Amino acid sequence: MRVTPSKRVLIIAGAMLGVLLLQGTVINRFTFLGVRPDLVLVVVGSVALARGWAEGLVWGITGGLLEDILSGSLPGSRALAKGVTGFILGLVEGTVFKENPLLPAVALFAGTLVDEVLFFLAAGTFGQVKWTFVTALRRVMVPNALVTAAFAPFLYRYFAELFTAVRFTQRERSRG
Amino acid sequence: MPELAKNRKYVLLALATVLLTVLMSLAAQQDVQVRLVEGVFRDALAPVQRVIITGSEKITQAISFVSEVRSLGAENARLRRELEELKDRENVTREIWNENVRLRQLVGLPSAYPEYELMGARVVARDPGNWYKTIVIDRGSQSGVQENAVVLAAGGVAGRVVQVSAHTAEVLLISDQRSAVGAMGQLSRDVGVLQGGDGGGGQARLVYLPRTATIRPGEAVVTSGMGGVFPKGLLLGRVTEVTDEDYGLGKHAIVEPLVDLDHVEEVLVIVGTKN
Numbered sequence: 001m002r003v004t005p006s007k008r009v010l011i012i013a014g015a016m017l018g019v020l021l022l023q024g025t026v027i028n029r030f031t032f033l034g035v036r037p038d039l040v041l042v043v044v045g046s047v048a049l050a051r052g053w054a055e056g057l058v059w060g061i062t063g064g065l066l067e068d069i070l071s072g073s074l075p076g077s078r079a080l081a082k083g084v085t086g087f088i089l090g091l092v093e094g095t096v097f098k099e100n101p102l103l104p105a106v107a108l109f110a111g112t113l114v115d116e117v118l119f120f121l122a123a124g125t126f127g128q129v130k131w132t133f134v135t136a137l138r139r140v141m142v143p144n145a146l147v148t149a150a151f152a153p154f155l156y157r158y159f160a161e162l163f164t165a166v167r168f169t170q171r172e173r174s175r176g
Numbered sequence: 177m178p179e180l181a182k183n184r185k186y187v188l189l190a191l192a193t194v195l196l197t198v199l200m201s202l203a204a205q206q207d208v209q210v211r212l213v214e215g216v217f218r219d220a221l222a223p224v225q226r227v228i229i230t231g232s233e234k235i236t237q238a239i240s241f242v243s244e245v246r247s248l249g250a251e252n253a254r255l256r257r258e259l260e261e262l263k264d265r266e267n268v269t270r271e272i273w274n275e276n277v278r279l280r281q282l283v284g285l286p287s288a289y290p291e292y293e294l295m296g297a298r299v300v301a302r303d304p305g306n307w308y309k310t311i312v313i314d315r316g317s318q319s320g321v322q323e324n325a326v327v328l329a330a331g332g333v334a335g336r337v338v339q340v341s342a343h344t345a346e347v348l349l350i351s352d353q354r355s356a357v358g359a360m361g362q363l364s365r366d367v368g369v370l371q372g373g374d375g376g377g378g379q380a381r382l383v384y385l386p387r388t389a390t391i392r393p394g395e396a397v398v399t400s401g402m403g404g405v406f407p408k409g410l411l412l413g414r415v416t417e418v419t420d421e422d423y424g425l426g427k428h429a430i431v432e433p434l435v436d437l438d439h440v441e442e443v444l445v446i447v448g449t450k451n
């Protein structure tokens with residue numbers, strides 16, 4: 001699979017918009033543990049784990065802003081939470097064995113908790129969250145972390161392959 | 177400078193945090209330009225969302241049709257029973273209606289509610305996240321929808337419009353944690369505030385009820401008209417549980433919304449009064 005950087009940008013942006021539209025329409029009917037998986041965060045996390053903090057930050061902000069526009073959240077609140085989460089997950093890049101199948105699940109479980117806590121703080125500061133922290137933890141944060149972690153390995157595998165293929169292609173070119 | 181280059185990543189993170197905080201601050205102050213950008217994006221995506229939601233509805237209908245065929249016999253028998261029950265109920269309702277008309281004429285009461293101009297709208301999207309309960313409908317300012325317009329669905333009140341673009345509007349459902357509606361018991365007339373997201377499982381909570389409140393499980397809850405957004409007397413839900421607050425200071429009631437807010441597909445928006 002040969003994927004150029006510009007195509008990769010389109011694929012990631014398209015994937016984010018696609019999962020957001022699905023989350024707002026088709027997937028919205030289905031809940032697990034009372035919540036829907038945060039597939040945008042899975043995309044952000046997968047990119048961050050594969051490419052590092054810079055892309056994690058950029059794609060986190062991009063995905064978060066898209067989500068802010070399509071949801072009832074305060075513009076910037078999701079972007080901040082996802083941007084910082086992408087950054088943190090990106091710091092792990094290069095320090096772990098990426099082929100470990102547990103990595104995406106564990107990373108996205110922790111990442112979702114970080115994302116939700118940051119969102120709670122960001123949106124809460126501007127009066128957009130009425131729940132207490134414990135209520136939010138029980139109703140959204142922990143269930144969402146579990147459900148998102150369960151979905152993570154499938155999407156991560158695809159995105160990891162996307163980047164591995166690019167690197168392999170670049171290496172081939174430099175040798176040739 | 178070498179220090180700065182070394183900490184480049186943290187500087188960028190801090191910069192992004194500051195910029196996004198400024199954006200949130202502007203949005204929280206209802207900045208016109210931020211709203212305009214949001215509206216343009218939402219309008220552009222609304223047709224795509226409509227196509228997706230229509231497609232998914234058709235698939236769901238096809239699946240449910242196949243499963244319904246299997247239980248057609250039992251369904252038929254049940255429907256016959258229900259038809260008989262409905263006929264009986266219709267008679268009772270007609271009697272109550274006639275009595276109501278007579279009593280109104282007797283005491284000269286004006287019509288209980290003003291007549292509203294209603295406009296049908298379709299739900300094209302829901303909040304993709306887990307924190308909020310909002311929907312997007314396919315009618316906006318060009319159709320006459322305004323902020324704070326009350327949105328009704330089969331059963332009663334669904335919510336109110338919180339943001340309008342040219343062709344779409346965002347509706348804050350009464351089950352959203354940020355929603356607060358002036359409400360009261362239909363029989364007891366106990367007044368409180370219906371807060372969304374407090375009862376769990378899509379339920380709402382009627383709070384600030386007085387200690388002497390006589391509201392009971394099963395009683396209908398209607399809008400009280402206080403607050404100036406929701407007109408008085410619109411159905412909101414039904415009480416499932418009444419609990420004393422700590423130290424006996426007051427009471428609160430868990431209310432099940434009458435509208436199936438998780439599955440509502442068409443709504444009616446109050447766009448004005450007829451007279």
